[in-house]
Amino acid sequence: MVKQERAARTRHALIQSAAAVFAEEGFAMASLSTISRRAGVSNGALHFHFANKSALADAVEAEAAEIVHRITEAAQIRQGDSLQAVVDATHELMGSLAHDIVVRGGFRLAGDSARRGRRTLRAQWRHWVEDTLRRAERNGALAEGVSWADSARVIVAATTGFEVLGGDDASWLSRQNVTRFWEVVLPRLAGRQDLGRLVTAGSRTRAAASCRERSSLQTRSEQ
Amino acid sequence: MVKQERAARTRHALIQSAAAVFAEEGFAMASLSTISRRAGVSNGALHFHFANKSALADAVEAEAAEIVHRITEAAQIRQGDSLQAVVDATHELMGSLAHDIVVRGGFRLAGDSARRGRRTLRAQWRHWVEDTLRRAERNGALAEGVSWADSARVIVAATTGFEVLGGDDASWLSRQNVTRFWEVVLPRLAGRQDLGRLVTAGSRTRAAASCRERSSLQTRSEQ
Numbered sequence: 001m002v003k004q005e006r007a008a009r010t011r012h013a014l015i016q017s018a019a020a021v022f023a024e025e026g027f028a029m030a031s032l033s034t035i036s037r038r039a040g041v042s043n044g045a046l047h048f049h050f051a052n053k054s055a056l057a058d059a060v061e062a063e064a065a066e067i068v069h070r071i072t073e074a075a076q077i078r079q080g081d082s083l084q085a086v087v088d089a090t091h092e093l094m095g096s097l098a099h100d101i102v103v104r105g106g107f108r109l110a111g112d113s114a115r116r117g118r119r120t121l122r123a124q125w126r127h128w129v130e131d132t133l134r135r136a137e138r139n140g141a142l143a144e145g146v147s148w149a150d151s152a153r154v155i156v157a158a159t160t161g162f163e164v165l166g167g168d169d170a171s172w173l174s175r176q177n178v179t180r181f182w183e184v185v186l187p188r189l190a191g192r193q194d195l196g197r198l199v200t201a202g203s204r205t206r207a208a209a210s211c212r213e214r215s216s217l218q219t220r221s222e223q
Numbered sequence: 224m225v226k227q228e229r230a231a232r233t234r235h236a237l238i239q240s241a242a243a244v245f246a247e248e249g250f251a252m253a254s255l256s257t258i259s260r261r262a263g264v265s266n267g268a269l270h271f272h273f274a275n276k277s278a279l280a281d282a283v284e285a286e287a288a289e290i291v292h293r294i295t296e297a298a299q300i301r302q303g304d305s306l307q308a309v310v311d312a313t314h315e316l317m318g319s320l321a322h323d324i325v326v327r328g329g330f331r332l333a334g335d336s337a338r339r340g341r342r343t344l345r346a347q348w349r350h351w352v353e354d355t356l357r358r359a360e361r362n363g364a365l366a367e368g369v370s371w372a373d374s375a376r377v378i379v380a381a382t383t384g385f386e387v388l389g390g391d392d393a394s395w396l397s398r399q400n401v402t403r404f405w406e407v408v409l410p411r412l413a414g415r416q417d418l419g420r421l422v423t424a425g426s427r428t429r430a431a432a433s434c435r436e437r438s439s440l441q442t443r444s445e446q
Contacts, residue, residue, distance in 0.1 A: 026336040028251035113249040157384030188411045
């Protein structure tokens, strides 16, 4: 049991370390010895958990995909098939890109030419935005003359821009930046009956979210 | 003279080839022998023109920067400090990303972690958009309650998104996609007195632009 726990901890440290190295240096330049050194484990331990660099990148992307899935699912459970769900998920995703190295590393890999052709995080995000807006359109929640595809085009392009530009300048990922973006575009996307109810800063503050996350992490580490 | 001409042609072929290889494989993975083979020149000829891979990447970025400069300058000369200048330049830039390998390679290098920290094409584009919108705001051309910074945030983020997403799926760079983007966002950015006059598809068609470009290339090659 203790052995299993140690193995899980080592695997976790390796994924965190790999995500950081991939985010900074890209897949091609990332070296396995840098990753293991940064994780504080031996090369042998790395190879016990991961056959090669590609397997490590797969693990980073899978963990990032799981976090993105939790973000979109939580927004949808709270807000249904509405623009508010998309607004909320955007704030949470940008917060994760700013503060969670695994999400940042995962998206970095998604845009890496050495890793192209795989089903990427960007596609996962795009599909969720499109599906939610398709249902919002069916529910009559979009502005007249604006289709789900129009809304998705603006939101997917802008959030991809935030993600990419945020890699060099974190202010693109800030709550203030994302809120101001929504203040500008929401009046063109939302139906009149909904516009007054929509919260551009997200229906729950990021502070509340990060508290919840901290407490769930504590619960996990106490188990 | 004939020698100089041949040297210029070789240099041009190497920059085109390098741009293609950087666009496809990224800076770190690009090999000089692939670049010279693709350009149809010897390794020796490559090294006569460029000391190393970094010098080649600098040349690709410099040529792409020159093209972006020509695009923004032409839009500004025709349309002054207005939103139409930004609309036009966006169409031209996306057309160049779709059809000009040097522009595509240059932007790919701008987002490459192996090349970070340099003054990039993305910054050049961003500064031009910001400066033009700052002047548009001073001229009273923006909608009430929307600042130049608000407009720039949406436009820079979305066009960066188009550029990045267009690397995998060229439909993001299409005239139709860019036009539809402007149809959705312009009514929120433009002052009422200007809105009716703005052409979301660009004030001159891309077909006209590419004819002009072809004829200028012909003139150049005939000189």
